[in-house]
Amino acid sequence: MTTRRKVGRFVASLLILALGLCFLFPLYIMVANSLKNRAQLYADPVALPTTALWGNYTEAMEKMNFLRSFANSLLITIISVALIVFFSSMCAWMITRTGDRKSKGIYFLFVATMLIPFQTLMMPLVQMMKWSRQFLGIPVLNTYHGIVFLYIGFGMSMAVFLFSGFVKSIPISLEEAATLDGCSVWGVFWRVVFPMLTPTTMTVIILDIIWIWNDYLLPSLVLNNKALRTIPLSTSSFFGVFTIQWNQAMAGLTLAIIPVVIFYFSAQKYIIKGVTAGAVK
């Protein structure tokens, strides 16, 4: 009985593993074909490459200006996420603890606007970016600060919503004790409250990294300058109007995915937790 059960479990495990591998088959196709030449690629797209042509990768790196795009993506993502956490946690704590009509109104405003799709805002935003330069003398298009500012604005709703939910669940007594000990409001928040918010901070960080790193439409409207392109924008350089060189494109896409894979494996526990917490609330 036990041996039979063991065999059964082993077979079930194998089946699940096989299914998992099938699920990732498209990624195998991508990597395998990134190392082939044109003839090999069209002869059999499923086969492993006979010899690995690493040259595809150097060409792809050059074409998409990989290091520069990677640096741009990293810079924009890190600064945006840090500032989203900074502003939204402060705001969420204050409006939740104050709890008067004004605060509730502000909270409602943040939450209700989560329903607005980006397409509804994109054209007016493009106009506003032009006006900002024309009338205020502040350039927004093709600037790092411009796109970071937009990400803070778009990230605020979700982050305030998540932080608010968590603040409600932590006891107010610690904050009162700190106030009695002479701590300023600023000090109470950063020394006492913010450390307690860590689980939600992690959730917000994870969700926003995934969103901003992969975002395409917003940067495509703000960053026209080639030197400022993020990774998703740079991958489109393989898909112009001419015939697509698929082996080179696959090398480029593999390069684009590598940072995501590294991030996934180094922070997997937090990612799964963050995604679950973000969805369930």
Added chain:
Amino acid sequence: MIPSKKRGNGWFNVFVLPALIIFSIVVLVPFVIGICYSFVSWDGLVMHKPQFVGMTNYAKLFHDARFGQSAIHTIQFTVVAVLAINILGLLLALMVTSSLKINAVARTMFFMPNLIGGLILGYIWRFILSDAFKAIGERTGMTSIFFNWLLDPHAALVSLVVVITWQMAGYVMIIYITGIQSVPDEVMEAAVIDGATGWKRFFRIELPLIMPSVTICTFYSLSNCFKIYDINLSLTGGGPGVSTEMFAMNIYNEIFSYNNYGYGQAKAIMFFLLVAAVSLTQVVLTKRKEVQL
């Protein structure tokens, strides 16, 4: 009391205003400006003044054949994709919640595509479903399955369903796993003792208890499918012709390709109303079916 309250108000502004101001400039102000733009006719050029046309843009929507087509395609796509994502996601979740050691690895694998952006996923699948499929078809002779899917209007729509299912099934799986794990063991044991088997146990007992997860997953997948843009752009580009041009892409093209800023914005406002209506009804409907233990 008064000084502390005064100080409190100052701190309130310090904590709340930065967030509120940035949010207003990026979300609220464009939303209001967007509503205004939807009542004008304008080609987006600075030297041309926008003309006020009242409700004309909205009236035009109902006679726009291409917009109607894109509405039908978006609805078809969304219905099929939401079903596919949730059925596959739930099956995967049921599969990986047994006590096997391999499950942690399997979850990692199934969730993987979700972290890669829609644009890149679309490009990978574009290769598979067009050139790779064609090459395989020519090699094996199975041309009824392996042909260039992206050149056939129906197959191209199915392609979009395939790719978004591949991307999102792992995500909803994670949520379903949480739901399944929160069903108490005693309930399932009692069901077994009472003679509920296999499918009956699943549909009569487990499914009603994980209805909250179903609400979340349906809501999430519905709004994501309805708003699809990145995959649409990289996989089919709306083609062949305009046969897979979804709502979001239709709006983008109307504004930035055909320079109908006012009319395009009216579409965008309509899009918002639809997204809001669909999301809100869906939440109300599914909340009713939830069972409290």
